[in-house]
Amino acid sequence: MDSGQVTRSPDLDVEYAAVAYNDFGNDTVTVSARVEVPYAVETVYGGHFKGTMGSGIQEPDFRFRVVDEAGLPLRKPWLYFSIIEGDGTLSADSVLPDASGAIWNDYQFDGQLGHGVVRALVRDVDTLDVKVRASVLRLGAGGQGQYITFDDTYADVVALNGQPESIDPDPRPSYELNYANYESSLGVVLVVWDENDDDTIQDSELVIEVILNTVFSIQSLESIGIGSSIQDLRAAYGQPDSTFYHPGPPSAEGLKYVSLGALFYASHVAPDSTIEEIHLWEPVAAGSSVSKIGRKLSDRTALPPAIRWSGRRR
Numbered sequence: 001m002d003s004g005q006v007t008r009s010p011d012l013d014v015e016y017a018a019v020a021y022n023d024f025g026n027d028t029v030t031v032s033a034r035v036e037v038p039y040a041v042e043t044v045y046g047g048h049f050k051g052t053m054g055s056g057i058q059e060p061d062f063r064f065r066v067v068d069e070a071g072l073p074l075r076k077p078w079l080y081f082s083i084i085e086g087d088g089t090l091s092a093d094s095v096l097p098d099a100s101g102a103i104w105n106d107y108q109f110d111g112q113l114g115h116g117v118v119r120a121l122v123r124d125v126d127t128l129d130v131k132v133r134a135s136v137l138r139l140g141a142g143g144q145g146q147y148i149t150f151d152d153t154y155a156d157v158v159a160l161n162g163q164p165e166s167i168d169p170d171p172r173p174s175y176e177l178n179y180a181n182y183e184s185s186l187g188v189v190l191v192v193w194d195e196n197d198d199d200t201i202q203d204s205e206l207v208i209e210v211i212l213n214t215v216f217s218i219q220s221l222e223s224i225g226i227g228s229s230i231q232d233l234r235a236a237y238g239q240p241d242s243t244f245y246h247p248g249p250p251s252a253e254g255l256k257y258v259s260l261g262a263l264f265y266a267s268h269v270a271p272d273s274t275i276e277e278i279h280l281w282e283p284v285a286a287g288s289s290v291s292k293i294g295r296k297l298s299d300r301t302a303l304p305p306a307i308r309w310s311g312r313r314r
Contacts, residue, residue, distance in 0.1 A: 015030060017029070017030050018030075036074045037069070038074060038077045038122045039067055039126070040066070041065075041127065043063065050147060051107065052109065053109045053114060053135075053136055056107060057106055062105050062106050064095075064105070065103055066079060066101070066103070075097045075101055077097070078095070081095070081105055082118070084116075084117040085117040086117065088107050088113070090105060109132075113138075114144050114147075135218050136220075137225055137278070139220060140283060141282070141283055144210075145212055146210060147160040148188075149207075150206075150207060150281065151207075154190075154202065154205050157192075161182055164182055164190075165182060165183065167201055169199035170194075176193060178194050178200070185215075187213045187217075188211070191208055191209035191210070193205055208282070209279060209280065212226065213276070213277050214276055216278075220236075223236070225278070226276065228275050230255070237257055242255075243256075246265065262278065
């Protein structure tokens with residue numbers, strides 16, 4: 001062509017050859033055009049991300065990509081982010097892929113909640129929700145123990161903590177519960193409702209209680225945690241709804257707070273004794289219609305622990 005500009009919008013990947021002529025000869029340049037048609041949003045490392053309160057995501061990388069129907073990463077589509085649940089902040093609300101197709105972002109746990117849901121979307125194409133968590137101890141409605149909240153499934157537990165050291169069915173026939181045991185490594189045991197009553201855990205079954213022992217070092221917003229004194233506990237949350245003595249061994253004092261969904265065990269009966277074990281569950285509002293899960297847990301936690309099993313008080 002002698003002058004001007006021509007725009008081409010191919011429907012398929014294509015290679016163009018541009019040829020320039022003059023009195024001394026000609027020159028050719030080859031240009032490849034790739035047609036990018038977004039098909040899906042993906043994370044590079046699963047759908048669960050862990051961080052630290054007051055900081056951002058630490059593992060795995062908070063990295064996304066947009067792919068075409070063949071699964072190849074694209075470099076042109078913008079990815080838009082929003083917080084569906086949580087009180088933290090995102091580093092960016094929209095990001096363009098880098099040269100490799102990677103889309104980097106971050107979630108800062110700069111509020112009081114240690115959990116959230118972040119949505120990533122390509123407009124008119126696809127939407128993806130992922131869970132972000134920081135290890136916290138939060139009591140009451142919407143509470144959290146370690147990375148786990150009370151509407152998490154066992155699949156969430158494994159995604160956040162890896163495989164447990166053991167899965168222990170509750171030995172009492174009337175209690176449809178299994179225990180995902182991370183006691184030695186993380187100081188955490190997750191109580192999972194055995195919906196099928198088959199002494200096994202299914203990925204879809206729900207966490208209904210979190211048990212924390214002396215390995216767990218995180219404190220609550222009120223600075224209460226493992227190692228706090230009974231005096232500190234009463235100063236933070238007032239008088240417990242009930243107190244009972246557990247003969248052990250080892251012997252312990254139990255302090256139960258119904259409205260907080262919390263049961264604390266102190267090392268012995270004395271004003272300056274310290275908390276060695278914490279049980280957390282979702283409180284059930286007075287007069288509310290509770291599910292089978294809620295009734296089971298409420299009935300169980302209303303009873304003093306009857307046995308000591310696998311190193312954990314029940």
